[in-house]
Amino acid sequence: MAELKQVFIEDITVGQSASLSKEVTEKDVEMFGEVSLDTNPVHFDQAYAEKTMFKTRIAHGMLGASLLSAVLGTQLPGMGTIYLGQTLKFKAPVKLGDTITATATVREMTPEKKRVVLDTVVKVGDTVVIDGEAQVLAPSRG
Secondary structure, X not given: OOOOOEOOHHHOOOOOEEEEEEEOOHHHHHHHHHHHOOOXXXXXXXXXXXXXXXXXXXXXXXHHHHHHHHHHXXXXXXXXXXXXXEEEEEOOOOEOOOEEEEEEEEEEXXXXXXXXXXXXXXXXXOEEEEEEEEEEEOOOOO
């Protein structure tokens, strides 16, 4: 598990970022399918997946996106963050065995409302697989 951090709105600056990385395993795909009820065969059936444009099994798109939630909830702003919204664009597949890195970078802030807008991206190596934007309420000392 990621070390739990907390960055108060008073200490957040535009350009600040945080990242987490994780290898996507067979177990991750199985557990995500069980929790989400998404049993699309492209995630579970190699013979089926070979007939798709991906030519192999891929992880659920939202599994990769969920690492963004982990960055926001455990790193920046971290503990006490309230997710308000998220846009996502799925750019490329994540295959089993890939290591994904999710990064959130502060783009703008409204400190009086404790609101933060962050650019979010998930990559496999240098390839962007998901990008988007998150809006959160950050914890405050006040």
